[in-house]
Amino acid sequence: MSDRDGLEGLVVLAGAGAGSSALVTAEAAKWLSRAEVVVYDRLADPACLRLTAPHAERIDVGKTPGRSGPDQGQINALLIRRARAGRLVVRLKGGDPLVFGRGGEEAEALAAAGVAFRIVPGVTAAAAAAACAGIPLTDRRCASSVALVTGHEDPAKAAEAVDFDALARVDTVVFYMGVKRLADIAQRLIAAGRDPATPAAVVASAGTPGQRTVVAALGDLPARAAEAGIRPPAVTIVGEVVRLREKLRWFERLPLFGRTVLVTRPAGQAEGLSAALADLAAAVIEAPAVEIAPPADAGAAEEAVGRLGEFDLVVFTSVNGVEAFAARCRARGLDGRALSGAKVAAIGPATAAKLRAAFIEPDIVPERFTTADLGEALAAAGGLDGRRVLLARADIAAEALPEALAASGAEVEDVAFYRTLCPASLPSEAVEALRAGRVDWATFTSSSSVTNFLALLGRAGLDPSAALAGVRLAAIGPVTAETLSARGLTPAAVAEVHTTGGMVAALVAAT
Numbered sequence: 001m002s003d004r005d006g007l008e009g010l011v012v013l014a015g016a017g018a019g020s021s022a023l024v025t026a027e028a029a030k031w032l033s034r035a036e037v038v039v040y041d042r043l044a045d046p047a048c049l050r051l052t053a054p055h056a057e058r059i060d061v062g063k064t065p066g067r068s069g070p071d072q073g074q075i076n077a078l079l080i081r082r083a084r085a086g087r088l089v090v091r092l093k094g095g096d097p098l099v100f101g102r103g104g105e106e107a108e109a110l111a112a113a114g115v116a117f118r119i120v121p122g123v124t125a126a127a128a129a130a131a132c133a134g135i136p137l138t139d140r141r142c143a144s145s146v147a148l149v150t151g152h153e154d155p156a157k158a159a160e161a162v163d164f165d166a167l168a169r170v171d172t173v174v175f176y177m178g179v180k181r182l183a184d185i186a187q188r189l190i191a192a193g194r195d196p197a198t199p200a201a202v203v204a205s206a207g208t209p210g211q212r213t214v215v216a217a218l219g220d221l222p223a224r225a226a227e228a229g230i231r232p233p234a235v236t237i238v239g240e241v242v243r244l245r246e247k248l249r250w251f252e253r254l255p256l257f258g259r260t261v262l263v264t265r266p267a268g269q270a271e272g273l274s275a276a277l278a279d280l281a282a283a284v285i286e287a288p289a290v291e292i293a294p295p296a297d298a299g300a301a302e303e304a305v306g307r308l309g310e311f312d313l314v315v316f317t318s319v320n321g322v323e324a325f326a327a328r329c330r331a332r333g334l335d336g337r338a339l340s341g342a343k344v345a346a347i348g349p350a351t352a353a354k355l356r357a358a359f360i361e362p363d364i365v366p367e368r369f370t371t372a373d374l375g376e377a378l379a380a381a382g383g384l385d386g387r388r389v390l391l392a393r394a395d396i397a398a399e400a401l402p403e404a405l406a407a408s409g410a411e412v413e414d415v416a417f418y419r420t421l422c423p424a425s426l427p428s429e430a431v432e433a434l435r436a437g438r439v440d441w442a443t444f445t446s447s448s449s450v451t452n453f454l455a456l457l458g459r460a461g462l463d464p465s466a467a468l469a470g471v472r473l474a475a476i477g478p479v480t481a482e483t484l485s486a487r488g489l490t491p492a493a494v495a496e497v498h499t500t501g502g503m504v505a506a507l508v509a510a511t
């Protein structure tokens with residue numbers, strides 16, 4: 001049974017949460033992973049689309065400045081058409097689908113057409129802004145009512161669809177949209193009797209690394225927001241609760257708030273590092289400088305796997321090495337038992353974890369995670385004399401490790417199980433950020449990431465020393481740091497513990 005059985009022709013109206021894709025609910029994520037068609041618009045964080053299956057059809061119905069996009073009738077018709085074709089459709093909306101999202105109208109159209117639908121709530125912008133700016137929407141001491149209000153009144157509509165007289169008596173008022181109409185909104189609220197000294201805040205891009213908050217008295221807020229250049233999307237919160245922010249602001253105090261960090265790890269391996277940086281509020285730009293490929297001479301790896309029984313020790317110096325090794329074993333119908341006769345060594349915790357995932361417990365992991373330390377740990381474990389050692393590594397791995405092992409009397413076979421390549425180009429987002437001088441840090445987890453990154457800068461038409469002038473560089477360990485130094489670049493942070501976590505810690509300490 002497939003997880004879509006019985007769900008053909010269903011439309012799920014789901015909230016994506018406001019701001020960061022991290023605010024998408026587990027329920028919405030589940031439906032996104034099942035969806036055959038995802039219909040989304042601009043305010044849904046594009047990162048949410050990563051939760052969908054690769055083969056899902058993605059349809060952007062958003063309006064962007066200069067492009068009008070389909071109208072509501074066309075969107076309804078599209079949803080009905082796809083559902084009638086038997087598809088499982090997710091209609092993804094920013095925030096909550098039923099708060100200023102026209103989700104109600106879409107559900108009505110589906111109901112009228114006899115199309116089955118479900119509604120999955122989302123974190124609405126008022127809630128996201130309140131949490132991330134540190135402004136509770138209610139508080140027993142000063143606010144027992146909240147109103148969510150549209151600030152985007154169609155001027156063609158009767159002027160007063162919003163009852164400002166009633167709003168003036170609500171403790172906390174949150175205006176959606178309406179950044180451009182802020183002066184008008186404040187003036188109407190004051191005219192209706194709200195004290196111009198009432199604390200108020202505009203929170204823009206809440207929950208994202210670009211979050212900006214301006215706090216002022218209601219009467220001054222429009223001018224202050226304009227001075228600060230506040231741009232949509234933003235909500236305006238009016239009420240005594242805004243005072244609490246002074247004590248409760250937490251997001252802007254995270255160590256990497258307001259910093260932009262480049263991650264040069266290979267695509268598919270950047271996730272852990274990117275997430276650790278984003279958790280500290282950094283704006284992360286992934287700029288893969290390394291690509292992993294099969295080795296030029298796959299025969300040697302193939303042949304080594306064919307006689308694994310001959311080795312006394314098998315050494316892994318990267319997650320990629322373990323992956324490539326395991327793939328080759330699987331292709332031959334072998335599993336972890338193929339290593340039962342050998343001791344196994346891993347350079348560090350990530351490589352060890354990868355082995356464990358394959359149900360292989362490494363016998364040796366050095367205390368510090370460099371190849372030199374691994375060589376020492378292996379020598380210290382003793383008994384290398386006359387032993388046969390397989391190094392399952394990259395094609396360009398350094399000579400120091402095999403030399404050290406050979407010096408201990410081991411018979412070393414250094415076999416390339418994978419190859420690192422330089423990608424064709426840097427993503428345009430990274431190039432633009434570098435060009436604009438917006439990058440604060442660039443992180444390097446290997447020497448090849450340094451070498452390739454510099455080459456990629458050149459290919460993008462950037463002069464490396466100019467492009468990196470204002471950029472601080474972080475290295476995972478001494479070897480990577482040396483590669484930077486050899487190119488005339490001084491790392492501002494070198495990890496003491498040579499893991500991505502250790503590098504983040506060093507970067508934070510140097511920020």
Ligand code: SAH
Pocket residue numbers: 018019020043093094095096097098099100101123124125126128129175176177178203204205206207208232233234235
């Ligand atoms: N359904 C959405 C609202 C859509 S209307 C929800 O429930 O949040 C779009 C408005 O939402 C924007 O004009 C802005 O006022 C608000 N908004 C959306 N994302 C926001 C964010 N990250 N920060 C502040 N306001 C946001």
